[in-house]
Amino acid sequence: MIQFTVEDRDGTRQMLDVPEGFSLSLMEVLKGSNYTVLATCGGMALCATCHVQVLAGLDSLPPAQDAELDMLDTLPDSDFDSRLSCQIRVDERLEGGIFRIKGAEQ
């Protein structure tokens, strides 16, 4: 099991357990866990509605690729710890991480 924490827009935190070996993005796991994540573009780093802030564990994540960086650059509310959850594969590197949901609700 991979365990990490998700903070919703209202500040409530919940620990998620994801079995190892599932090839899912963090965005897909968030949607599957009933968080309101629009993910309009379906995971192509185009809409930024799956924007998360990585409050813990940023350094252990694989670095963002150009498409993700370009998109983050255009956001009014992104910061050094911002990522697009659709571009993060859920694997052991997320263990212990804390992710705050930032993307637009509608």
Place this chain on the structure above:
Amino acid sequence: MITTDICIIGAGPVGLFAVFEAGLLKMRCHLIDALPQVGGQLSEIYPQKPIYDIPGYPAINAQTLVDNLMDQIAPFHPTFTLGERVETLEKQDDGSYVITTSDGTAVRCQVVVIAGGLGCFEPRKPDIVNLEQFEGRGVAYMVKNPEQLRDRRVVLAGGGDSALDWTIFLADIAREVTLVHRSDTFRGAPDSAEKVFELAQEGRINLVLQSNITSISGNGHLNQVSITAKDKTVTSLPADNLIPLFGLTPKLGPIADWGLNIDKSAISVNTTDYATNVERVYAIGDINTYPGKLKLILCGFHEAALMCQSAFKYVYPSQKLSFKYTTVNGVPTF
């Protein structure tokens, strides 16, 4: 006025394939797309990427799929309005519809099919309470005519390429240019970023880094913006124009005002025939939603086929529909 049987909004793969399914039932189609070319996301965003889940193709290049779809529907002579965004939907007394675009093109049709994919891309707006109140009164999300900014005090916000480019361009035109960026670095084109730092050093622009615009005010027209720095200090700056440049984000656009049931930026449909809550209006492909929805091209193709079987009754109200296989009947053209 263009007259057709089915007006398809969106010329992506699903909209294109709907022409084929409609054609088999002798229904003519006109397609409208906001993009200047057909193919939707496939042509615009990932033309050279291979797609692996199109039945019968172990792998197919996205643009090749679009080209093949165009070949497949050619016998049905679809017509196109490209580079125009749909605006209004008006029901006529006989039940048909007239759709009008941003450029005034009007299409009269018996059935409307929304195959709009992600929707259309609109400027992303920063979180400033009364921002919309000043739209057209000093606030704009793009620079249409730089001459209108001559001798004005212009504030730009953003850190992407377009924010950098316009800062450099307007430095020679506007009376005062201020660029506000949340970070202290720019990931945009290194040349442009260097030029912006140079202009700031020469005192030709104001560069306000690690800051966000948090409020704006004015009396009818914008005249001041307030900027909050990372250390929470707030400064106010007189400004005639504010141009937030935070990229584009997909939105439903004017379709959102057509009285359709919308669930999280997607159009709710009945899975029997992908009809919306508005009679004669269907939604297929990525733009619709229903329990179990998968945003896959192949699912959109399936939805197109079922939609056409249902739309037939509006185009040919006095005829009975009999289903025929193309292997038996070939492709009857018109």
